[in-house]
Amino acid sequence: MTTEVNVGPAFFRGSQSATFGAPDTSSVGVLSAGDAAGPERQAPSGRPWTLRYARRLWLSDLVVLIAVVYAAQLVWFGTGSAQVAIREDSRLSDLSYWFFSAVLVIVWMVGLTMADSRSTRMIGNGATEYARVANASFVVFSVVIIACFLARIDVARGYLLIALPLGALLLILERYIWRKWLLRRRARGEYSSRVLLVGSHSSVAQIARELRRTPGAGYFVVGACVPTGQVGATLDDSDIPIMGNVNDVSGAMRAVGADTVVVTSTDELPPFKVKQISWGLEAGRQHLVLAPSIVDIAGPRLHTRPVSGLPLIHVETPNFSKGQRFLKRATDLVAASLGVLVLSPVFAFLAMSVRLSSDGPVLFRQKRIGLRGREFTMLKFRSMVQNAEDLLPELAAQQRDAGNEVLFKMTNDPRITPIGRIMRKFSLDELPQLFNVIGGSMSLVGPRPPLPSEVEQYADHVHRRFLAKPGITGAWQVSGRSTLSWEDSVRLDLSYVENWTLLGDLIIVLKTGRAVFAPGSTAH
Structure with missing residues (x-):
């Protein structure tokens, strides 16, 4: 910091x-x-690279907006010379949509500049840059709608409804591509x-x-x-x-x-x-x-x-309002319910595969510690042999090989069944935790839910993890997963608890998809 x-x-x-x-x-x-000290970094002659990079962003923003706005116009009206409907008492007259689209592009570009979305302070700043682009886009359209209302200009709603979300989405995608380009250059010691x-x-x-x-x-x-x-x-x-x-x-x-x-x-x-x-x-x-x-x-x-x-x-000390808590709970409830509904065929297939592949129940129930230190039962598809808990003491001595003194994590745990190994590779065994989310004991995103035996080894400051509900995924799962040390796992969880935002949750969910399909990723 x-x-x-x-x-x-x-x-x-x-x-x-x-x-x-x-x-x-x-x-x-x-x-x-x-x-x-490292790779050579000769600055090109002329302007500093920050100004040249900002100019590239400006040009690419302009290209995206021209393409989006005029595409929205053509999609909604076709190729004809559609005119903006002017009320009888309007001071304007005979204003075509082609001119209106040009004004919209100019106002949108000005909005992105006023929001400092291309400021050198935002270069490579990821989520903050994307948030400024999105906020600027919504502010621009709010201003345009209010201006049209005051000027008594009837603009087709469908035209704006296409241009706004599509433009904001493509602007963020464009910035994402530039950011990936910048990160590759920085990895080589440039920019x-x-x-x-x-x-x-x-x-x-x-x-x-x-x-x-x-x-x-x-x-x-x-x-x-x-x-x-x-x-x-x-x-x-x-x-x-x-x-x-x-x-x-x-x-x-x-x-x-x-x-x-x-x-x-x-x-x-x-x-x-x-x-x-x-x-x-x-x-x-x-x-x-x-x-x-x-x-x-x-x-x-x-x-x-x-x-x-x-x-x-x-x-400031962490202080989450009732509105923030309600928003997180509502998001969890809606997303988890939709997830169960959409993935119901996957649930049925995995349940049948677990039941037929080895002896034992389909679901594995385990006591975990959640919000404010309360105990709850966490659900998983069973991915281990039936007597896995009995074999744990024989393997516990090997946990230091993973670089973690508190969490038990083995790269090649012999207790895992063949179907369990496939489920763990893609984190499919975690899917029943969607029912935990619906029930309120877990959240989609949050700290890892610990075992009671792990909590007994916690230092005092680590108990701050219980200020938030445990999550199916979290900051440490997308930042190294089973390769992280205990200190790094705690640091990431505490950072999440004390700095929670809904946008941060969305970023973690998107990163989870990438982490799940990364080779050899196992987070349990």
Whole structure:
């Protein structure tokens, strides 16, 4: 989690002063230290890549909107010269749909710009970018409808009903394609900010590990300045060079061609050092980022309030309204009911396959811990032999091989039946949990429901997982599944509980489909 700080005249340059701005490295010379830190990242001559990328988004948005709006017009009216119906007392006259469509495209493009959907701060930001595109689209159509009503212009409703959802959907698809292209480029060491880390040795090493784990975020670490200033050394378990102490920031930035300084901690920095660093940055092309030690906090819970020149960061405690809880429950109930109805032939086939393939009941019932620590019975299609629970103690000693001290997970569990192995590969054994969702003991998305024996090993903070209903799928299932360590599983579940949004649930559901069909994925 980072807090971005714009300083000096760069503040007045709007989105161009975002963190992702890249310098023209042609003036830096040979970047031997930067080359040692990773792939070469020479910025092309001319405009920074952020501006060129934003221009590509603008052009592709325009192409999509022209295609959608005029296609909607032709589909609804055919190829004739349809006219907008004008009321007798209207001040307008004889306005064709062709002109109206052109105005709609222009207004839509302006709406996307006003929503900062192409801002450099949104580049590669995934869900936030998609949400801005969708919100801007609905706002534009609300404005158009209100304007037509006030101007007494009768626009065909079918024309708008085709253009709005189709346009928003294709805009999001277009942005998704661009984002995938950007992530591939970033994985090769391109289209990212070149970052110089400044702070204590431990905090610098921690932030460096986190940024390297997520190259898609667009921060590429090229060097570090620590209080000891061991020039020529590298950070622990990495090839990131130490470029000097915290007084050598300007020289270090020139040496590695960095355009962004990330201050990872201020405990060991001299007073006013952060302000001095900000004064030394080139306005509009070099940027300062403060990385507080709080993690897994969603953006809406963070608010910056300046007090006497101090940028105080307010972190709101998780507080979900009755409306949010009602919305989640209603979504669960409708989606689970439709799921049972649509998948009823699959339920019948799997039940018959389990019953005929091995001795034992069709359903496996197991006690789990749910909302507020209450015990409930979770349902699954039986995927193991009938005496699987009796064999568990013999296999428990091997669970450390999976890198998880609390959850029992084996890559090749010998208790699994042949049909069970197929069901687990595609998570089909989890389908009966839709009845748990309908009954209210589970949700479609939430933390993993633990066994009572696992809860006995929980540290105090882990019990915060019980602030939300357990889910059929969740954040950890789509972020590594059975390969995650216990600490990572807890971190993802707690992050979900404290930062829940309906859009986040939708993203997890979409990612679950991809995770289910990934080779070797087993989440139980």
